[in-house]
Amino acid sequence: MSTPLPILIAGPTASGKSALAVALAERFGGWVINADSMQVYDGWHLLTARPSRAEAARAPHHLYGHVDPSIRYSVGAWMRDMEHLLAMARDSGATPVIVGGTGLYFSALTQGLSNIPPIPARIRTEAQDKLAREGPQTFRRDLLAHDPAAARLDIENPRRMLRAWEVVMATGRSITDWARETPPPLLPLDRACALAIEGDRDTVIARIDGRFDAMIEGGLLAEVAAMSARDLDPALPAMLAVGAPPLMAHLAGEMTLEDAVLRAKIDTRRYAKRQRTWLRNQMADWTRIPMGTGADTLFERISQAGCRS
Numbered sequence: 414m415s416t417p418l419p420i421l422i423a424g425p426t427a428s429g430k431s432a433l434a435v436a437l438a439e440r441f442g443g444w445v446i447n448a449d450s451m452q453v454y455d456g457w458h459l460l461t462a463r464p465s466r467a468e469a470a471r472a473p474h475h476l477y478g479h480v481d482p483s484i485r486y487s488v489g490a491w492m493r494d495m496e497h498l499l500a501m502a503r504d505s506g507a508t509p510v511i512v513g514g515t516g517l518y519f520s521a522l523t524q525g526l527s528n529i530p531p532i533p534a535r536i537r538t539e540a541q542d543k544l545a546r547e548g549p550q551t552f553r554r555d556l557l558a559h560d561p562a563a564a565r566l567d568i569e570n571p572r573r574m575l576r577a578w579e580v581v582m583a584t585g586r587s588i589t590d591w592a593r594e595t596p597p598p599l600l601p602l603d604r605a606c607a608l609a610i611e612g613d614r615d616t617v618i619a620r621i622d623g624r625f626d627a628m629i630e631g632g633l634l635a636e637v638a639a640m641s642a643r644d645l646d647p648a649l650p651a652m653l654a655v656g657a658p659p660l661m662a663h664l665a666g667e668m669t670l671e672d673a674v675l676r677a678k679i680d681t682r683r684y685a686k687r688q689r690t691w692l693r694n695q696m697a698d699w700t701r702i703p704m705g706t707g708a709d710t711l712f713e714r715i716s717q718a719g720c721r722s
Contacts, residue, residue, distance in 0.1 A: 419499070419509040419600060420715070421523070423448075423696060424610030425685040426514050426655075427620040428704050431464050433610075434512035436708030437715075438472035441508040446498055447476040448513030448522075453491070454482045454651040456640050459633045461654060462624065473507075482640065482651030488521050495522060496599055516691035523602045525595035529588070532579045540578045541648050544571060552578070562589040570687060602698055606715055609692050612704030617689075621681050625656070629674060638664055655684045 420437055424430045431445075438445045447453060451461045455478045463477055475498055480486045495511075502509045511522070544552045549571060556563050556578050563577045580588040637660040645652055652658075656677035663673035692699075702711065 418604065418606045419502075419511060421448075421519060421600075421605050421607040421699075422510065422512040422610065423516070423519055423608070423692060423699065424514065424704070425612065425617055425688040425692070426462070426681060427617060427624050427685065428610045428612050430512050430514065430610060431462070431468065433706075433708055433711070434510045435464060435468045435471050437711060438508070438510040440708065440712045441510070441715075442506075443508030443510045444473045444475055444498070444502060446495070446509050446511045447474070448491075448511050448515055448518045450486070450488075450491075450513075450515040450518065450650070451654045452477055452513070453480045453486050454478065454654070455480065456482050456636070456643075457651065457654055457657075459628045459631055459636050460656055462628075472510075480651075482643070482649065483645055485650055488517055489526060491518055492521055492526055492599060499600065514688050516688065516695055520695060521598075522600050523598050523605065523607070525598040527588075527591040527595045529580055529591045530584065532583045536579050536583050537575075538648075540575050540582070543578075544575060549574065556581075560587045560589075562587050607696075607699040608702050608711070609696050609699040610704050610706075611692070611701050614686075614689075616704065617685050618682055621685060622678050625674065625678050625681065634660065634664070634670075637661060641665075655681050 420434075420441075420443070422430050422434050422437075434445045437443070445464070449461065451457060452463050453476055454461075457463070458478065464474060469477075476491070476494055499509060501507075511519075513519075543555075547555075552571075553563075553574055556574055560577055560581045563574070563581075577588045580586070580591065584591070637657060640652070640657070641661050641664055647653075647658075659668060659673040659676035659680070662668045663670050668676070
């Protein structure tokens with residue numbers, strides 16, 4: 414059975430997104446397509462909780478582990494890959510089930526992506542050095558002096574501040590100005606079944622902690638050691654995957670394993686909090702589904718009446 418609408422599944426980390434996506438793709442004869450900015454990188458399988466081999470065998474999976482960690486994969490690159498996959502899915506009659514926790518990917522997909530030119534490497538390096546040297550508060554103050562519209566940026570999200578700084582330094586224009594010239598979206602919300610998983614804070618934290626313990630038992634330290642051995646630039650996006658820096662510090666003899674695991678869990682909880690905030694503020698038009706909603710329930714709803722309740 415197939416549905417004419419692509420299915421989008423967003424939610425905080427450890428909310429069960431991947432398992433739900435696999436089950437729906439299996440039922441609708443679809444493809445699972447990744448919308449997580451860290452799961453694109455080769456080498457991060459356990460750390461980013463990519464679908465297991467058993468899950469991947471149940472339905473075709475795309476955009477998982479296809480990027481070398483030495484590459485700065487961008488939302489623009491993801492959009493180009495998505496455009497190609499959506500065309501292939503239409504030609505084959507497959508239902509795309511696009512799943513992940515990167516809100517910016519979904520915003521670009523459903524609202525459009527501005528045509529900001531490439532940022533020179535020199536400006537990227539200068540911005541990263543400035544943030545590391547001065548800290549987020551001073552960096553944000555200087556950013557606002559150049560781009561007052563950046564006041565809406567989340568101080569807890571350094572990447573968004575860095576991006577705003579890079580754009581204004583490279584182009585002389587605010588990232589907000591560029592957004593006004595955004596072309597039509599690749600997949601508007603009214604042409605998709607957009608589902609946002611909601612879960613209470615305590616349940617999400619418990620699942621994060623339990624999953625991380627299972628990752629450690631499953632060989633996560635070996636995965637981190639293999640990535641660390643590549644001696645890549647620590648400022649690369651792949652090297653900043655949530656949980657990676659403290660575990661690398663442990664392997665370098667700078668932290669105990671207990672402290673590193675605790676720090677990784679805390680960082681993951683904070684990341685989940687930012688994801689929930691994004692869902693609340695940027696995905697208000699998405700259909701909410703409680704964490705733990707079964708695939709059978711959603712399959713029946715989507716089949717009979719679409720994804721709206």
